[in-house]
Amino acid sequence: QVQLVESGGGLVQAGGSLRLSCAASGGTFSSYVMGWFRQAPGKEREFVAAVTRSGMRTYYADSVKGRFTISRDSAQNTVSLQMNSLKPEDTAVYYCAADLDYGSSRTSSESYDYWGQGTQVTVSS
Helix, strand or coil: CCEEEEECCEEEECCCCEEEEEEEECCCHHHCEEEEEEECCCCCCEEEEEECCCCCCEEECCCCCCCEEEEEECCCCEEEEEECCCCHHHCEEEEEEEECCCCCCCCCHHHCCEECCCEEEEEEC
16 A cells, blocks of 8 residues: 655645655555646646656656646655745645556546545645
């Protein structure tokens, strides 16, 4: 059983930055594709970013490309999301997720097997 715990959310003004972290335990971290998703009030959960097992390839939603950076640290069993130039529309609960399967879609929430509890990010205008 994999446990994922997010941290780093908070309140920030538009144009500011936040760094989210997700600590993984209970499994073999290098075996998982790791992703970040978010869900705003009244909206469906949406893909934000993902990183492959090796960390060599990353994927981003168009809405965050150029502003957010995902990375993983296999020594620490963590995945991070550096968020710059934040906008009010980035306000959401952000979730970390782990995908154990091979060949599944990196951008679909249905591909991911384990989820964290989420961390709130609020961007004020």
